[in-house]
Amino acid sequence: MKIAFVGKGGSGKTTLSSLFIRHLAASRVPVIAVDADINQHLGPALGLDETTAAELPAMGARLPLIKNYLRGTNPRIASAETMIKTTPPGEGSRLLRISEDNPVYAACARTVELEDNHGVRLMVTGPFTESDLGVACYHSKVGAVELCLNHLVDGRDEYVVVDMTAGSDSFASGMFTRFDMTFLVAEPTRKGIAVYRQYKEYACDFGVALRVIGNKVQGADDLAFLRDEVGDDLLVTVGHSDWVRTMEKGRPQRFDHLEPANRAALRTLHDAADSAYGRRNWERYNRQMVHFHLKNAESWGNAKTGADLAAQVDPAFALEESLAAAPQPA
Template sequence: MRVAFVGKGGSGKTTLSALFSRRLARSGAQVLAIDGDINQHLAEALAPDADGSEAPPLGAHLTELKDFLRGTNPRIPSAEAMIKTTPPGHGSRLLRLLGDDEVHARHVRRVGGVPLMVTGEFGESDLGVACYHSKLGAVELYLGHLVDGPGEYVVVDMTAGADAFASGLFARFDLTFLVTEPTLRGVSVYRQYRDHAREFGIRIAVIGNKVTGEDDLLFLKEHVGDDLLTHLDHSPWVRSAEQGRAEPDLEALEPQNLSALTIMREAVDAHPKDWPALHRHAVDFHLRNARAWADAATGRNLVGQVDPDFVPGPAALN
């Protein structure tokens, strides 16, 4: 299952992405965390004392990624003809989660016991000439060519605010967790997400965070309603961890917060993956991009990259 964490900057989405990923990994589940935020802090959240070494970022190797994924697909003659929304078809190379392939071998490292991929930072050379979504295109292509199975999880820490809806990446997930503080600004971001998500049939679940008492919880229930899945209390353990002082064992987290992580996993597991819907969204956003800018930018009719006979999901591996 693919899970996104979104929310207002400072809401705690990166911290919750890390906690959720660590809890999954501790349970023995196969999990991959991906840092898709312009502020690359997921590695630090997974392990504050991690060394500075890292695998090469996906965003810096987009051409190589395209070349690998297009495989022998006759509809994609070159990496230059492939854009971030190009869907797989017959001949494309499909990926299994943490499989034995060059993408995972090159771009994954373990941090805090969790396999991690990063998109890469927005560097000085990008200023004024590129947007961060050009780097996120690598994550979009990765998820578009991934065939994940039962008991496998991809957890993506997304960009903050409604900017997460600026590309088709937001439609690549089975469930999106919207992390919301009990404040007016926090719930205003929730309303933006809710409206965008409803337009495209995207499933969201709200996670209240930094709750300090019954008044905070009642505030969230009043403004979020049935979309509120669970909440986490303000956590001294998390604050200590961020200061490098906490007991490293995640089971030392406060009981309410451990319970919330369990509820979140149950929510993910409760819904079977809808391969046709994921592929339908992928094709829809590809056609939108082709007509809006990509046909003109590449000088090609990219509508022709859609393989009408391609069946997404496990069947495609055969």
């Protein structure tokens, strides 16, 4: 299952995504956590100190390795240099599985030990550095995540959870269509609702499963406001958490000490994500992957690589869950 957390900056999406990751890990569910936000805070939210979090290997800096591995023996890809963030897999491509070991995870993922041996793999796009200023956009780093998601085969009881970049920047590529469920974190404010409406408008034509988490809800008036503005998309609400406040002060408690109401909210998220599995549509998933690849190829990819990237599309190949058990090409 592929899950995204989105929302405006400061809405609490990183905190909630980290709590959901902890919940999954405590449930003994295999998890890969991905920090794809320009502000890299998921590591500290999972308990890493700032120094350790800053030393995590950046996916954006290892894009050549990622491309070389995923390319495999695909004859439609002349070289790793002709791969772009939207390049789809084809016959001979190497795929990623959540619970396996592979060179991409070895280079880009680090295991974060939570408690009671509940570990999760954490991957980060990497921060926006001084050398990037004026010459690069953050989407070039997030492209490594999109490429990996395009080559991922996953099942029901395993999760990739992505903390996305804030606001509508998530729509700068086709990555917003790569998820089985998107949780939008909204505060009970006009700005919080504005982000929801924008996301809803962009996502509706692509069949994106979208549910809203009302965060920082302090009373009946906040709840009524969200219900009026969001309607049936409102899944659950979360209020103040002393557990989170203590964690943010660097004095984390055991996860099973999280407030019962907030633990129940996380179970609701898990149930909603699990139910999305029954609506998974691999045909649409593959079709949208090709759509965005052709769109990117025409708008900038062909000119940048000097190749006809439409030729990378393998019409006889389609991602499907059965490939999770298939052997990798040499």
